[in-house]
Amino acid sequence: AQTVTQSQPEMSVQEAETVTLSCTYDTSESDYYLFWYKQPPSRQMILVIRQEAYKQQNATENRFSVNFQKAAKSFSLKISDSQLGDAAMYFCAYRAPQGGSEKLVFGKGTKLTVNP
Amino acid sequence: SAVISQKPSRDICQRGTSLTIQCQVDSQVTMMFWYRQQPGQSLTLIATANQGSEATYESGFVIDKFPISRPNLTFSTLTVSNMSPEDSSIYLCSVKGPNSGANVLTFGAGSRLTVL
Numbered sequence: 086a087q088t089v090t091q092s093q094p095e096m097s098v099q100e101a102e103t104v105t106l107s108c109t110y111d112t113s114e115s116d117y118y119l120f121w122y123k124q125p126p127s128r129q130m131i132l133v134i135r136q137e138a139y140k141q142q143n144a145t146e147n148r149f150s151v152n153f154q155k156a157a158k159s160f161s162l163k164i165s166d167s168q169l170g171d172a173a174m175y176f177c178a179y180r181a182p183q184g185g186s187e188k189l190v191f192g193k194g195t196k197l198t199v200n201p
Numbered sequence: 202s203a204v205i206s207q208k209p210s211r212d213i214c215q216r217g218t219s220l221t222i223q224c225q226v227d228s229q230v231t232m233m234f235w236y237r238q239q240p241g242q243s244l245t246l247i248a249t250a251n252q253g254s255e256a257t258y259e260s261g262f263v264i265d266k267f268p269i270s271r272p273n274l275t276f277s278t279l280t281v282s283n284m285s286p287e288d289s290s291i292y293l294c295s296v297k298g299p300n301s302g303a304n305v306l307t308f309g310a311g312s313r314l315t316v317l
Contacts, residue, residue: 128310
């Protein structure tokens with residue numbers, strides 16, 4: 086079974102600084118999808134960024150970027166120029182390839198605190 | 202992306218009672234998913250609800266405890282039956298978003314249940 090591991094239960098960063106959240110996963114598939122979701126205190130799960138495993142180029146969305154290392158099964162999230170609104174729980178998630186299970190397998194999450 | 206409305210937003214329930222959570226989507230979707238997030242934990246898939254067929258439950262979840270209805274392509278309900286304090290969780294509805302990509306799940310804001 087696929088598993089997703091987030092080894093940092095909590096992280097903190099100074100406003101305007103950069104922080105990297107770690108995620109590793111285990112799968113025997115060669116094609117799959119990876120996601121980072123953000124959950125602020127409002128509970129709403131918000132998609133931050135996604136990566137298709139067949140793409141070698143790392144995904145980027147404004148201040149958010151990933152370091153996808155397929156061989157190492159690593160998928161870290163970098164947040165640049167951190168803002169107070171970035172404070173939230175961040176979940177890394179895995180999804181099987183098209184035609185397989187539609188479910189997302191989540192890591193346990195990393196709580197990010199942004200200090201002013 | 203799809204807009205999901207969940208009701209109730211939160212509720213406090215007595216042990217032994219049942220509660221039905223509603224999930225309304227502003228567009229037609231094939232698959233709807235119900236996740237549980239226990240306090241301080243990650244999200245775990247309960248079941249997948251397809252219109253016109255029985256829901257598919259994940260290991261550890263049974264229909265008698267979590268009956269699901271899916272009467273049409275925009276609506277689903279999850280019932281938490283014979284509740285105990287261990288059922289205190291956030292229950293989230295999600296769908297594959299038609300506009301944000303077939304491989305991306307959009308989530309509702311969740312329903313926070315507290316069982317006394």
